[in-house]
Amino acid sequence: MSQLELNSELDENFEERVTYFADVILPIPLPGTYTYRIPRDLEEHIELGSRVVVQFGKKKILTGIVKLVHETVPKVYEAKYVLDSLDHAPVVNTFQLEFFAWLAQYYMCTIGEVLNAAMPSGLKLTSESLIQLNPESEVLGSEMEYSAKELAILNALKANDRLSFDQVSELLGVKMIHPVLKSLLQKESILLFEQVKDKFKPKTVKTIGLAGQFLEDESAMQLLFEQLEKKPKQQAILLKYLSLTRMDEGETKVRDILKSSLLTGDLSASSLKTLVKNEIFIEKEKIISRLDEIDGELEKNHSLSSEQQKALEEILLAFQKNKPVLLHGVTGSGKTEIYINLIQQALENGGQVLYLLPEIALTTQIVSRLHKVFGSALGVYHSKYSDNERVEIWNGVNNAKINLVAGVRSSVFLPFDNLSLILIDEEHESSYKQYEPAPRYHARDAAIWLSHLHQANVLMGTATPSVDSYQNALDGKYELVELPQRFGAGKLPEFELANILTSRKSKRMKGDFTPELLEGIKHTLEKKEQVILFQNRRGYSPYLICHDCNHVPKCQSCDVSLTYHMHNNVLICHYCGHKESVPAICDACGSTAIRTVGFGTEKLEEDLKILFPEAHIQRMDQDTTRSKYSYQHIIDRFERGETDILVGTQMLSKGLDFDKVSLVGVFDYDRIVHFPDFRSHERAFQLITQVSGRAGRKDDQGKVILQTGEPDEPLLYKIRTGDYKSFFQTEILERQNFQYPPFYRLIKVILKHKEKNILQQASKHYAGRLIGELGRQRVLGPQQPVISRIRNLYIEEIYIKIEKKKINVNKVKELAYKLGLDVKQHRDYKTLRLYFDVDPV
DNA sequence: AGCACGCCGACT
């Protein structure tokens, strides 16, 4: 190569030698992004949305998402290198990056917190620090002087070859292991390294196929048969294989079949092993999808009733106006059929569909219905699914294999790039709002914002619209479509009010059952029909109390009574998870007279067993539905009529249709309606309407027996007559008079500190500053929440209340945030923790 | 949020 050419090549290289930097979002609650230098060999793999592995701090290795690639050299610090890139194509798209940033801004949290909630943990790698013996230390080893601890570690390493920090700590029985490790490192006896683990494991199956030569060569097969003549077990396997692959009928295609399908009956696994060893069969491992495959014909959708058709046309018309549509359709009006119709249209036009459902509704008939219609185009995203399954859904959406997702609130985070329809079923459900941890987002509102990004249509459906959404519809922000008829002409259930007070006075109550309800249950059972008993969960956990001194066992680090769990006889703190066994004697006075109080579904179930010993009773609550399929099993048994009485909480009210339920009993209407918060009426209307909807389908009019101490309570009349509009009119006036949403926007500020006094001072100070800026009437509190201490931190709350019109929310958010930083400057308040909950429910 | 570093009291 000539001198000239060499020079020009150098020049060219020199010019190309721009260093790229990546701003990386890390899944940690810190504001902002972090800038890393992209090594040249990774340049072509790293783009917006790529997953990268970076070192953060001294030892943490994290997976982050690239938010920006640029050439600006950071001035104040030396950027570390990106260690690796994980994918060939980005796992997060630009819609998502924008969406995440919006969520962080709107809900006042860090983008890292959003990322953390968004990605299934299988896509987030974590590192584990490990140590191993330094192979070169053998030479030096003998001359070294080691302490007892050091020797213990070295000996353990000889046996184990690598140890994690936790293991070392366990080995030594000490938490402080760093000094010891440091000393060993200095002596060069050990090596320290980080192991990055990819947590996602594809699901595999073992397959068996016949080795090639037997397929091609008839005579080889002949020979094989002769060889196996004396080995009947192996021969049996070969015959089974041939019959399964139909090769005996002359088909010659190479076929791998499932190992499990071959080893049925008395065929032995060890014989097969021998066959594999002798290279007659070949065993392979095949990666398969965890997502259910659907066999057979997909179901055609049913034709719509004229009511449904009319609603559908109205919806399509409303979509033209580019506004979200609120579909107000009474229970049983057949909303699902309309959804299916819209989904089909969207999919046929090549768009993606997101169908949001509350968690409990998702495990039911709706999903199996969708499965029948849409088959493997449907992905289900549910919290009870394993993380690996979630990764598969994520990837499925990302590579366009899945175009329809039915999922819980977190499915708004999936990598859609072409959403054309978002359905939000049971729009009023408060479980769409996440409370702990941040991001405290509302999936309905987030989904509506997401729809703007994608230019997607939005349909919200419910029998009992939230006050917020209905007002939005009246304001013209949403389009309202009504579906007033019950599909199949079922009637509203008949309501009977059972007066608890009069029954109690005349001593006719049996435990918590009024004579009316008992009579009703008896009657229904005699008719061989089914009963659902509904018990509100709020504030109803059973606990222990000492008969002699009234002492109630409390959690040591939270300000709550421990909840008593009858089935395994333990006390559990529902806030921090602390568990303890039931004490034999009272901690306070030593008495043995400890009894259980409070009445949850467990207690109800026990009572029912005594009152109706013949009946099959099943309880359905958090406790009995912990595992993935337990909910489905309970429902199935009930559907098959194996259960007569189903006792449960809220989860009974969602998306379940049973034909033989003719009685619904409601226990604690009074508690629901008098719950101390401004949404209690709204919640009562929704809840009672929804559970009542479970009574009586098709031909029969069902019955609801509602136990209450005040049968004349005004809201009750509206619930009984199903008069949503009248409920709404009364409620909306209240909201206006008392300055609540939807006219005012709320931001809850949560302050925590381990010192009660300091917390109170700091909260007062913070509230004072807020009042100074916003005025007295816009700030409520500070006040102690019902649970005033969790995990040893005391809690205070402040509500910021601002008019939706006139005031710029973003300014207020900024102010609240800055004042928080300000207060934390004060040297007494440095460890104060501040959290925000925007639009709390 | 972790995690190191540093200062402090309390024990083998």
Added chain:
DNA sequence: GTCGGCGTGCTC
């Protein structure tokens, strides 16, 4: 004297 407790500050 170490061990283990926090408070404080930093992470590209």
